[in-house]
Amino acid sequence: MRLRSLLVLGTAALLLVSGCTPEPTPKPTASPSATATPTPTPTPDPIVEPDAAFDVTCDDVAAEMAALVGEPPTPVKPVMSLIATMNWLSGPAQHMFQRASGIACSAGDDTRYWEVTILPDAQTVIDGATERQGWWGESVECSDGTCQLELVDSDVLLSAHIDDPAVGADDAGRIEEGLRRLVTRAATTVHAVEYIDSNIPGVACDRFLTTQDVNELVGVSDAALFDDFGGWGIPAEVYTYANGSRICYYTSGDPYAGEAYLQITTLPAGAWAFEDLDGDAVIVEGADAAKESVDADGSPILDVRVEMDWLRFKAYQNDSGASADLIPLAERAVRNLTVGHTAPE
Secondary structure: OOOOOOOOOOOOOOOOOOOOOOOOOOOOOOOOOOOOOOOOOOOOOOOOOOOOOOOHHHHHHHHHHHHHHOOOOOOEEEEOOOOOOOOOOOHHHHHHHHHHHOEEEEEEEEOOOOEEEOOOOOHHHHHHHHHHOOOOOOOEEEOOOEEEEEEOOEEEEEEEEEEEEOOOOHHHHHHHHHHHHHHHHHOOOOOOOOOOOOOOOOOOOOOOOOOHHHHHHHHHOOEEOOOOOOOHHHHHHHHHHHHOOOEEEEOOOOOOOOOOOEEEEEEEOOHHHHHHOOOOEOOOOOEEEEEEEEEEOOOEEEEEEEEEEEEEEEOHHHHOOOOOHHHHHHHHHHHHHHOOOOOOO
C-alpha cells in the first residue's frame, strides 16, 4: 500500500550558559525589522499509477491464458480490449478497472483475442449492475470459437472473454479451472490501497459543456446532450458508478440517427494513463497538458489533463469531411469545470 510520507519538522534545542561571575547587563539594541516569510508554493501530488488491491498482475493473467489458449498474436496490454466492444471505450474508459483498484488485461487481434478483468469490492458493483439489469450471476459459457465467464470469489469478480477459433464447448471446464485459480489468488491477497483523489467523480455532463456551449462553438443551433445509454453490464457499472465517470454525447437531436458533434469521456485521477498517451502536445488554456491525435476511425481526438484528471474530447466528421475544432471546446470545458459557467448575458 502506498502511503503519503509525513515530514516531522523541528526539534527545540536548549542552549545552557553557566558561570561563577555575574555577567554585565547587555544594553538593549534595536531589533531588526521583521522580514516576511514567503508562502511556499504547494507541491503538486506526484503522478502515480493506482495500486491493485490484490497480488495478481497482468503477467500472471498472461501466463495462465497462454497455458489455456496458447500465446496471443500480440503483446499483452494492461487495458481493456477495443475489439468488438462499446464505441465509447477507447481512451479513458480502457483504464476503468485500474481506477477501481483492479486490473484489466487483453491481447490479440481480429483473428483471436482475449480480455480478463479482475475487480475488488465486487459486491457493490454486482448489486448496482443487478439493479440496472446488467448482472445475472456467475456463468461459464463456451461454444464454437468463444467463451464468456463471470466468476466470483469472496468479494472479487473476474470477467473474461475469449474469441478463438480453437475454443469450443468442451473447453469450458479447463478454462474455468484456470481462471478460478486467478480469482482465488486475488481474493486471498486482498489488501487496502490508497485511493487517489479526483475533482470530477459524479460531475454532470453539462458541468463540462452545455448544449448552448456546443451550439456556439460548433456553429450549430440544434445540439442535444445524451448521457444515458443502454447495454448495461459490469463495465458500464464500474465506469459510471464505481468511478463516477461520464459519457457525454452531443448530437443533433437523435443519439443514433442525428449528426454527431462531440463526445466527452473521462477518467478521474487518470493523469498516470494520460502521461503514456501518444499525440502532439498542444496548448489548451487552463489545462495542465493536452495532446492531439486521431482515433482508429479517423476522428480527431484531444486529450486534456486538468490536475490529476483526464478528459477526452472526440469530434466527428460530417458529410463534407469537416469536424468541430476541439481546442475551443476543451478550453470552455476546462473553464466551466475549474472556474464556473459564465452567466448568460
